[in-house]
Amino acid sequence: MARTSIAAVAIGAIFVSGLLGANAAQAAQINAFLIPEHDEGYAKFMGLKFIQIKYPQGSDVANVFDGVNQKIEFTVPLTAEQLQQVNKALIESNSPMQLANANVTYSGTIRGSHDTLTLAYRTELDALVSGYVLNRSDNSTETILVDSNWRGFVIEGPVIVDAEQHGQVNVNEPIGLLQAAFPEFAQKLMDANSETKAIMTEPILDFGDIGRMPLERWHILFDPTISQASVKGVINTDIGRAKVLSVYSLGECSIREGCPEPREADSTASIDGSDLRVHISTPQPNAQIEIAGYTTLETKPENGDLEVIGVNLDQQGTVGPPLFTMQVLLILGGMMGAVAVIVLYKARK
Numbered sequence: 001m002a003r004t005s006i007a008a009v010a011i012g013a014i015f016v017s018g019l020l021g022a023n024a025a026q027a028a029q030i031n032a033f034l035i036p037e038h039d040e041g042y043a044k045f046m047g048l049k050f051i052q053i054k055y056p057q058g059s060d061v062a063n064v065f066d067g068v069n070q071k072i073e074f075t076v077p078l079t080a081e082q083l084q085q086v087n088k089a090l091i092e093s094n095s096p097m098q099l100a101n102a103n104v105t106y107s108g109t110i111r112g113s114h115d116t117l118t119l120a121y122r123t124e125l126d127a128l129v130s131g132y133v134l135n136r137s138d139n140s141t142e143t144i145l146v147d148s149n150w151r152g153f154v155i156e157g158p159v160i161v162d163a164e165q166h167g168q169v170n171v172n173e174p175i176g177l178l179q180a181a182f183p184e185f186a187q188k189l190m191d192a193n194s195e196t197k198a199i200m201t202e203p204i205l206d207f208g209d210i211g212r213m214p215l216e217r218w219h220i221l222f223d224p225t226i227s228q229a230s231v232k233g234v235i236n237t238d239i240g241r242a243k244v245l246s247v248y249s250l251g252e253c254s255i256r257e258g259c260p261e262p263r264e265a266d267s268t269a270s271i272d273g274s275d276l277r278v279h280i281s282t283p284q285p286n287a288q289i290e291i292a293g294y295t296t297l298e299t300k301p302e303n304g305d306l307e308v309i310g311v312n313l314d315q316q317g318t319v320g321p322p323l324f325t326m327q328v329l330l331i332l333g334g335m336m337g338a339v340a341v342i343v344l345y346k347a348r349k
Contacts, residue, residue: 029044029045029046029047029048029251029285029286029287030043030044030045030046030151030207030210030287030288030289031043031044031046031287031288032044032129032151032288032289032290033290033292034129034132034146034289034290034291034292035239035240035242035292036132036133036144036146036291036292036293036311037144037239037240037241037242037292037293037313038240039130039131039132039133039136040128040129040130041128041129041130041132042126042127042128042129043099043125043126043127043129044124044125044126045124045125045127045205045207046122046123046124046125047121047122047123047124047203047204047205047206047207048120048121048122048204048282048283049120049121049174049202049204049280049281049282050118050119050120050121050280050281050282050283051118051119051121051174051199051200051278051279051280051281052116052117052118052119052278052279052281053116053117053118053119053276053277053278053279054115054116054276054277054279055115055116055117055274055276056115056274056275057114057115059272059273059274060272060273060274061117061185061271061272061274061276062114062115064112064182064185065110065112065113065117066112066113066114067112067113068110068111068112068117069110069111069112070109070110070181071107071108071109071110072106072107072108072163072166072169072177072180072181073106073107073108074105074106074163074164074165074166074169075103075104075105075106076103076104076161076162076163076164077101077102077103077104078102078103078104078125078161079161082104082159082161083099083100083102085155085157085159086099086102086125086155086159087099089153089154089155089156090150090153092153093149093150093152093153093154093211094149094306095132095147095149095150095153096131096132096134096147097129097130097131097132097147097150098129098130098131099125099127099128099129100127100128100129100130101127101128102125102126102127102128103125103126103127104123104124104125104159104161104171105122105123105124105126106122106123106124106161106163106169106171107120107121107122107123108120108121108122108176108177108180110177110178110181110182119174119177119178121174121177121204123171123172123204123205125205129150132146132147132150133145133146133147134146134147134308143298143310143311143312144293144310144311144312144313145298145308145309145310145311146291146295146308146309146310146311147306147308147309148215148289148307148308148309149211149306149307151207151210151211151287151289152207152208152210152211152212153207153211154203154205154206154207154208155172155203155205155206156203157172157173157203158170158172158173158176158201159171159172159205160176166180167180168180171204172203172204172205173200173201173202173203173204174199174200174201174202174204174280175189175190175200175201178200185271186200188271188272189269189271189278192269192270192271192276193267193268193269195267195268196267196268196269196278198265198267199265199267199278199280200278202265202280202282206282207285209263209282209285210250210285210287213250213285214307215248215297215307215309216297218248218249218250219248219249219250219252220246220247220248220249220295221246221247221249222244222245222246222247222294223244223245223246223247224243224244224245239292239293240292240313241313241314242292242293242313243293243294243313243314243315244293244294245290245291245292246290246291246292246293246294246295246311247288247289247290247291248287248288248289248290248291248295249287249288249289250285250286250287250288251284251285251286251287261284262281262282262283262284263281263282264279264280264281264282265279265280266278266279266280291309291311292311292313293311293312293313294311294312294313294315295309295310295311295312296309296310296312297309297310298310
């Protein structure tokens with residue numbers, strides 16, 4: 001019961017913190033639910049980026065953007081060609097996982113003032129996933145090996161989709177928003193210099209930071225009630241013969257791991273006789289991966305080894321609860337003991 005209560009509180013906090021707001025609270029985010037017994041699941045991949053361009057007051061650029069407040073937002077299904085581009089990126093990350101029935105949701109905001117242009121980007125991929133199981137067996141007592149390298153894939157280059165009322169939009173590079181709304185200015189930025197071009201073509205769907213964080217440094221919790229599944233309304237009957245849900249989370253700060261770091265870059269560009277300062281920020285990564293079954297880490301990313309997760313449907317592996325879980329349980333036990341002492345002391349007075 002104590003472990004279940006801890007899981008409910010901790011995972012609930014993670015899920016709430018993942019909700020998007022107006023601030024740059026979270027970065028490239030993955031929410032995934034995997035059912036290794038059937039080699040299927042659902043995943044949402046979300047990339048966020050923010051760009052700020054400073055220009056002199058009264059300049060030609062200021063005259064273009066002062067008072068601008070525009071937003072491009074849409075959801076469209078990926079075509080077969082676009083889906084192939086995504087699955088190729090997964091293969092290049094040394095993962096056998098493949099996506100199907102994928103939709104992309106794009107949101108880009110342009111806000112200008114007398115001296116600053118602010119650009120905000122959010123690109124989401126929602127898809128069914130499969131192919132991540134590395135061995136197949138009908139024996140429920142045999143460990144199922146699950147690939148985890150998919151969590152670090154990066155889609156390089158433009159991903160151009162047809163959006164009603166907006167035409168063709170590049171949803172994977174920051175320059176795509178300006179190309180759709182202010183194409184002349186976008187071209188001037190691209191032609192300014194290599195540093196500015198690199199910023200404006202930096203992939204939005206870049207999950208490399210998540211992939212580079214070893215799974216042994218993620219927080220791992222077990223939820224035997226399956227009540228904390230946060231994607232696609234998963235219920236008990238959806239997970240086959242698994243007795244528990246293993247939840248891997250990344251993004252929250254802790255004494256043990258510290259805080260994941262955001263990424264930033266800067267450049268300067270001369271446009272229409274004015275010097276512009278371009279700043280891009282990618283906030284800290286956040287991810288939650290839910291796997292039906294007890295899990296253990298079978299291999300670690302040492303000496304080039306790939307990280308593989310072992311999944312048991314009926315019983316927990318030999319490793320036992322993760323260190324983080326045991327720390328939380330011990331802390332909670334100490335707190336409850338202190339409360340009991342206080343209650344007994346007051347009862348005797």
